[in-house]
Amino acid sequence: MIQSVICQQLGIQYPLFQGGMAWVADGQLAAAVSNGGGLGLIGAGNAPADYVREQIGVVRSLTDKPFGVNIMLLSPFADEVAQAAADEKVPVITTGAGNPSKYMEQWKNAGCQVIPVVASTAMAKLMQRVGADAVIAEGCESGGHVGELTTMCLVPQIADVTDLPVIAAGGIVDGRGVAAVLMLGACAVQVGTRFLTATECNIHRNYKDKVLKAGDRATVVTGHRLGHPVRSLKTPFARKYTAAEYSQMSNEELDELGTGVLRLAVQEGDIENGCFLAGQVAAMVNREQPAAEIIREMMEEAEPILKGAPKWVV
Ligand code: TUI
Numbered sequence: 001m002i003q004s005v006i007c008q009q010l011g012i013q014y015p016l017f018q019g020g021m022a023w024v025a026d027g028q029l030a031a032a033v034s035n036g037g038g039l040g041l042i043g044a045g046n047a048p049a050d051y052v053r054e055q056i057g058v059v060r061s062l063t064d065k066p067f068g069v070n071i072m073l074l075s076p077f078a079d080e081v082a083q084a085a086a087d088e089k090v091p092v093i094t095t096g097a098g099n100p101s102k103y104m105e106q107w108k109n110a111g112c113q114v115i116p117v118v119a120s121t122a123m124a125k126l127m128q129r130v131g132a133d134a135v136i137a138e139g140c141e142s143g144g145h146v147g148e149l150t151t152m153c154l155v156p157q158i159a160d161v162t163d164l165p166v167i168a169a170g171g172i173v174d175g176r177g178v179a180a181v182l183m184l185g186a187c188a189v190q191v192g193t194r195f196l197t198a199t200e201c202n203i204h205r206n207y208k209d210k211v212l213k214a215g216d217r218a219t220v221v222t223g224h225r226l227g228h229p230v231r232s233l234k235t236p237f238a239r240k241y242t243a244a245e246y247s248q249m250s251n252e253e254l255d256e257l258g259t260g261v262l263r264l265a266v267q268e269g270d271i272e273n274g275c276f277l278a279g280q281v282a283a284m285v286n287r288e289q290p291a292a293e294i295i296r297e298m299m300e301e302a303e304p305i306l307k308g309a310p311k312w313v314v
Contacts, residue, residue: 002178002299002306004187006134006165010092010113011066013037014299016178017136017167018291019192020070020094021144021277022046023266024203027058029291032200034065036292041068041094045262046075049084056088066091068115073098074145074228086110094136097145097228099123104130117169119147119154121161134165136190141171143193143231143279146221151181159185173281175301182306191298193279198291204269207276210235214282226254233276237261241275 004015016038018025022045030040040063042055052069059067069085071078074097082103085093093107095116107114113133118124124135137158139151147154151170159166168181169190178189195201196211210233220238223230225245232238244257258275265274289297 002182002302004165004182006167006188009133009165010039012039014295015167015188016295016298017041017068017094017169017188017190018195019142019169019190020044020068020072020096021192021195022072023262024196024201025070026202027055028062029195029198029201030055030067031059031062032198032291033195033295034059034063034067036290036295038291038295039066039068039092040291041070041092043070043072044075044077044081045072046077047081048077049080052081052084053088056084056090068092068094070094070096071100071103072096072145073100082106086112096138099126101126101130104132115167118158119149121157124158124162124164128162128164132164134167135162136167136169137186138190139168139170140221140231141280142169143219143277143282146170146229146231152184155181155184155186171279171281173279173284175298175303175305177281178298178302179305179309182302183309189298191294193281194285194294194298195291196278197285197288198294199288200291203266206269206271207265207274208288210271210276211278211282211285212288214278214285216280216283218282219278219280223258226251226258230275231277231279233278233282235274235276236272237275 014037018033020041020043022043025043033040115134117136137155140146155168165187167188168186172189261275264270265276
């Protein structure tokens with residue numbers, strides 16, 4: 001079985017995190033992943049603290065395994081969600097889309113392990129200095145908010161500047177990806193897109209179908225103009241937004257255009273107006289499966305690949 005330092009550190013069976021996908025990663029999905037031996041995460045996204053508390057209750061009612069909450073730092077509710085996570089003493093807190101330094105003391109005092117997403121070596125060094133327990137190096141193959149570097153380039157550079165465990169994210173969908181990032185210096189993976197079609201994932205049927213049908217060039221990055229590039233499936237909304245970015249439209253109007261579009265995709269399955277976040281690996285997601293099966297399959301695939309590695313060395 002594939003194991004690494006992160007398994008002992010967090011008390012999980014397999015070195016696999018589920019992405020903290022906004023609107024998608026609820027208590028039910030997180031519990032299914034944790035029960036499958038990975039680390040399940042609740043995605044706080046732009047939701048208020050009450051929603052997050054409720055979902056923590058859902059996870060705790062379904063599993064006694066470790067789990068986490070992902071806090072999206074651009075959220076207007078980030079402060080109250082940060083407090084709720086500390087009050088609830090969630091085992092693991094991951095963060096995205098910003099610098100979580102100001103919450104560090106609060107979370108460490110509550111006994112939480114803090115694992116920020118970093119998109120640069122500078123941020124990785126800072127996170128080590130302020131007491132993070134590990135870092136997630138997320139390449140721009142991922143869905144949602146993206147940095148500039150690819151997983152292939154980011155993971156080894158992050159591994160070179162920190163002694164902390166590195167979890168690789170972005171572009172990992174099967175055992176080949178798991179094996180590859182372990183070679184780059186990661187000790188675990190974070191997987192988002194593949195869990196979109198997990199049986200326990202409560203997104204709209206249309207969202208799952210779009211992912212299942214996606215081809216190799218199905219995604220596009222929009223949002224550069226407002227400083228928050230986001231990868232999503234090429235849909236009427238993505239085309240409309242791209243056109244708007246290059247038009248005379250004001251930044252305020254552009255911001256307005258992007259408001260509420262994740263909910264429209266996840267809850268309404270609105271093909272015209274929804275923004276369907278997904279990573280570049282969407283094309284390789286071809287089946288609906290229980291979360292536990294996804295985890296087991298990825299780990300079982302990676303093992304013979306890693307064991308076969310000596311054949312490349314004569
Ligand atoms: O955060 C994500 N993925 C996301 S967040 C999201 S919701 C959203 N809503 C409105 C605008 C933008 C997004 C959908 N998907 N992934 C983790 C991630 N974090 N990727 C990149 C980063 C990151 C970027 C900059 C982390 C730290 C960072 O530091 C900024 C700084 O201060 O230097």
